[in-house]
Amino acid sequence: MTTLKLAVVDDHKLFRQGLIQILKKFDNYEVIFEAASGEELLEKVGFTPPDIVLLDLNMKGMSGQEASVILRTEHPAMKIIILSMNYSHDYIRQMMKIGVHGYLPKDIDQKKLVEAIDQVYSKGHYMDDEIAAVLREALQITERRNAKKSTVIESENIVLTEREMEVLKLICKGYNTGQIAEELFISYRTVEGHRKNLLLKTGVANSVSLVVFAVKHSLIDM
Template sequence: MKTIKLAIVDDHLLFRQGLSHILRRFAGHEIVLEAASADELFAQLEVQHPDVVLLDLHMPGMDGRQASTRLLALLPHIKIIILSMEYSPEFILELMRVGVHGYLPKDIDQEILVEAIHQVYTKGFYIDDTVAQVMREGLQAKHSNVPQSQPYSVSRLLFDLTRREKEVLTLLCEGYSSAQIAEKLFISFRTVEGHRKNLLEKTGATNAVSLAMFAVKHHLLDSL
């Protein structure tokens, strides 16, 4: 597997050094960039090209949300994992809408962090059970007073989804890549990508993360 190039952005030197030390112990990673602020990150991006950025949420100057927005506008292919001690539904939902690919607490177990990095790099997103619960509760609270005349009907959507689209949706939300889904369902990669495109169109989602958010919000996986 290709070595994953990592950037660590955090204003606490000790945390950056500790995280760098931990990740260097695992094969398949290379720390190519360390920065104490978003401004330092963008300055170094002129010469370094990380695949995954581990980004602090609260930093002096540009915070993690602002940095993620700018970073994805400049480099849409880059993957972002937010590391924070704050597990606020509002922050998580907003960051997922911005387009970040994962959200983890700073006290996460090192093996889980490494797994999250690999999933974000290979599959496009990582959502653990805690974040999924936070997303579910936050979305339910936010939309509890939404009128019934919504622009889509979930029951109609479930009716419109084909059996294969439901299978693909379930596996996508479980973190499988398109190649893995193709192998698991004994269909071609191109066919999986076609089903994925149809799912995005039917749900109005823009990427795998927002598709997972849609599924969590409407309890689609419970109904499939």
């Protein structure tokens, strides 16, 4: 059994210690450190890097948002799950653009918290219904703009064709292969071919990661 190394970062001591007690119930979790601020987090990750950071968004001093930007740059392999009382669409959009791997409300139940941690570790991202709704809203805004014949992502040296973008947008909407084929009037095999090309071009592993890639590179408006 793989033991996940976790860090808990929150400026409210009672919440932080309560979360740690919950995590200690699970044999495959090890809380290797806790921190009360973004500054303390950045100091400690240099000595004992965790697999996943459970990070409060609003803290005194350096915010979770500022700390996330630095972690994504200096420790790109480290996964970040935001825990916040602020579950507004604006905050979710901002943090998804930064590249965090999950965004959860602080009043989340224990079962979903464990599910999120495990999925972030195994698949790279956790997306619940609320975040999916935010992405769908962003996609609707994007679709109102005039479509280009091709989309160039210069930072990644990637060019997506018009059809690949159409398939990607439908994936972001949560469509499966059959639904995409029906929507675009193309065959199931053709859709699978476009999906495979998208995975190869972007270098990601699955559809959820494609959605995150689309957000990160502003292929849908946030």
